[in-house]
Amino acid sequence: MKKVIISVTNDLTTDQRVDKVARSLIGAGFSVLLLGVHSKPSIGLSDRPYAFHRFNMIFKKGFFFYFEFNVRLFLFLITNHSSIYLSNDLDTLCANFLASKLKNVRLIYDSHELFSELPELLNRPFVKSVWIYIEKQLLKRIKYSYTVSESIASYYYDKYGVNMSVISNFPNFRLSQDPLISQKHKIIIYQGAINKDRGIKLMIDAMKYIDAKLYIVGGGYLLEDMIHYTQKNKLIDKIVFFGKLPFSDLFQITKKANLGLSFEEDTCLAYRYSLPNKIFDYIHAEIPILVSDLPEFKKVIHSHPVGEILQSRDIKSVANQINQMLSYEKSKWYPYLIAAKKDLCWENQETKLLSLFY
Incomplete structure (x- = not known):
């Protein structure tokens, strides 16, 4: 059975996209391990059908958070067997890329958003330039990648010549309610x-x-x-x-x-x-x-x-x-x-x- 290690920098509790991907892989016969970070307060994950591990981080934000996370992620990846690494967003890519080259493991990249263009970076030109540099150096060297919208896929193609697939972030189909139910308050x-x-x-x-x-x-x-x-x-x-x-x-x-x-x-x-x-x-x-x-x-x-x-x-x-x-x-x-x-x-x-x- 092929094993997929999926990594994100959140605490796994509200990331529906990662959860859906993990469940789809489980349903297709893969073994899945999901890696994230532990935050306080954090919601339990007892109902998940896949294995998971959350790092207890020393640093909670900023450069040292991302540096610590990628170092710990890299060490985890090279000391644990996996057939495929799934990196979610730019802040997990360095560790995944280096580990995939060192261990000759297939790397797949999921870009949930244009990370290097987030509003939090608008007035931080140096920090933004670092993320753009990482993006520029690594994206062209990844064979398998996908993102959430046609606009983002087109952006990456125009900027780096990268052909990303589009996997939209839709929910699982389920019935909801009688549309005619009235409520006391809107x-x-x-x-x-x-x-x-x-x-x-x-x-x-x-x-x-x-x-x-x-x-x-x-x-x-x-x-x-x-x-x-x-x-x-x-x-x-x-x-x-x-x-x-x-x-x-x-x-x-x-x-x-x-x-x-x-x-x-x-x-x-x-x-x-x-x-x-x-x-x-x-x-x-x-x-x-x-x-x-x-x-x-x-x-x-x-x-x-x-x-x-x-x-x-x-x-x-x-x-x-x-x-x-x-x-x-x-x-x-x-x-x-x-x-x-x-x-x-x-x-x-x-x-x-x-x-x-x-």
Whole structure:
């Protein structure tokens, strides 16, 4: 049985893409070991069908975190047998690349995002240049790679001549709920990272003019700031922060909502070309979406009319558009959501994924 070691720099609890890939590999007869980092507080992983190991890191962020992680990952890889290494994002690639050359092991690279173009690097030119250098030196030397969107694949081809496959980050198909169920309060949901340029502040500001609840589910370095901002604006009765949740709990909350939001700002290439899994989680929970005017988002709306593109980032305009969407019956969107679920599901991506591992 071939063994695949999958590595990421998160704590494994909320990375649905890595979990789906691991489960697909298990289903195809591979042995899987998933490597990540241990964070506090951390959610248990007792329900996973694959082996996993999380490093207890000395450093928690910055250069020393990435250096420590890659050193520990490299040592782990060269001292443990594997037939294939799966590196997730640029921050795991150095260790995987070196170990694959040393041990003559197949390396596969999954680019979840344009790591070197993240907003956190916009005002850090030296740090950004280091990541770009790593990207430039290594990507052209990797035979097997894939990413989440056509825009990112095109970017890498234009910049480095790299032909990446596209494995979209769709959820597994599952039934959700009766679309005609009525609820006492309208619920709006945002799920994902509470980080820079995700549009969280805009959502909070818009709630001043919306008679509904906003559920914000996820963690991030701006979480406490957004909680304080909500309290400062006396909106704590309208906005609920859930923090990080396991996949199953997240879906149970999402499917109760009336509208899903994704307000990434066009401040960097990483966001401009992004295709976050949350919008597909909303679709699979059978709720309409309101998303930013970004290329990959527009492709989804144009091919599947399951929601709307944000018309303006003016606070009152956003509130008006949300109020208008909340006034519609769920039955307006239901046929389109069901059709989109059948098309935009992980089962339709598995064949492409597994072809890279055989």
